[in-house]
Amino acid sequence: MTDTTRIIAGMTQLVDAGRLLTDAASLKHYGCDWTKKYEPQPLAIALPKTVEQVQAIVRFANEHKLGLVPSGGRTGLSAAAVAANGEVVVAFDLMNKVLDFNATDRTARCQAGVVTEQLQQFAEEQGLYYPVDFASAGSSQLGGNISTNAGGIKVIRYGMTRDWVAGLKVVTGKGDILDLNADLIKNATGYDFRHLFIGAEGTLGFIVEATMKLARAPKNLTVMVLGVPEFRAIMQVLNAFQSKIDLTAFEFFSEKAVQLVTAHHKVPRPFDTATPYYALLEFEAVSDGVMEEAMALFESCVENGWASDGVISQSETQAAALWRLREGISETLAPFIPYKNDISVVVSKVPDFLEDIDAIVGPQYPDFEIVWFGHIGDGNLHLNILKPQALSKEEFFKRCETVNTQVFETVQKYNGSVSAEHGVGLTKKPYLHYTRSAAEIGYMKAVKQAFDPNNVMNPGKVFDL
Secondary structure, three states: OOHHHHHHHHHHOOOOOOOEEOOHHHHHHHOOOOOOOOOOOOOEEEOOOOHHHHHHHHHHHHHHOOOEEEEOOOOOOOOOOOOOOOOEEEEOOOOOOEEEEEOOOOEEEEEOOOEHHHHHHHHHHOOEEOOOOOOOOOOOEHHHHHHOOOOOOOHHHHOOHHHHEEEEEEEEOOOOEEEEOOOOOOOOOOOOOHHHHOOOOOOOEEEEEEEEEOEEOOOOEEEEEEEEOOHHHHHHHHHHHHOOOOEEEEEEEEHHHHHHHHHHHOOOOOOOOOOOEEEEEEEEOOOHHHHHHHHHHHHHHHHOOOOOEEEEOOOHHHHHHHHHHHHOHHHHHHHHOOEEEEEEOOHHHHHHHHHHHHHHHHHHOOOOEEEEEEEHHHOEEEEEEEOOOOOOHHHHHHHHHOOHHHHHHHHHHOOOEOOOOOOOOOOOHHHHHHOOOHHHHHHHHHHHHHHOOOOOEOOOOOOOO
């Protein structure tokens, strides 16, 4: 019996019958995320149903020095969930229940495989709101969201996933089960390991349960889309509206993005006039006064030359259609196999930063289409370079990577992040030092060693030991 056969036979005993998969279709499906650069090559796929099964898998991996890769909704964009080196993928699809709800504390205790939209719908049924939202809400899972500290479209008002985690249950890289923070609001008793696991991309252990905070449901969410003649004017629009109205979202996208989304999704343009950029604002129109203020701000933006046209939603259906212009971008770009950069700086530096990046990227790729969009209200820009049809994937990525050093040197100059919300994984690993100092990376490695001394948890992701 070969080592591989023994490992497969041993792991088969750790999960329910039929829940260790080795067929080619399953290996391909579970072994990757949305990145296209790396080919999945997992040894097997384990689908545990209980915390105890997860613990048994981790202890078995330590005994056999076997790499484990966590798999949630597989919607990641940094290859953190790619198993490219014979690892066993641990997929949380079967651990997908909301286990408990506390109306007084406004919390829901969930298994790691609960889908974002599932929690949003559950909260709505309780008259509450889970505000972390993004285009992949229908497939992304809480464990993955927490492991990458996912952000999305509501960060300007509600913050990142980190801000909504009251407590965690984890299985560490050693196979220990830890209950972290006990869902407390105040807990001044030393290190809060909960926050180490948030954003760790599964390198310290597996998140198996999470207690998520819920909020008051917003009232009469209203969407406005403005046509903006130049990028710097977007920041003027943001400053004007934020001075008077509490925004729940502030997004931007380019005319090229509008052209692609309207063609792909058959959604109408926001208005007939084409402008280089668009700003999408969302706010609670809780009174006629708020609506009057919004319209006055719009008129002021037009008078100042910051906006040339605009539209405001008159119904939930129209609001959803306007959001589709922004949320449909990633899906629309996917067939082009885009080369993505997810970068951020503090909001005040965004205009200068984007101009510097444009000056680098534009001349380097005169024959490539470039699409900008992002969460401009929190300083997060998404740069997408589209692959020409005639160019192979390998050659395209090779050409794009030649400019990375310049792009990330610029990120470093502005004290920004090479990964705002997509994580490090494999794709950003070579560039981590542009955001994290050598001392920081050293401490990160020491933390990894403490929780996962045998390096079985998502090995090779974020950094190399």
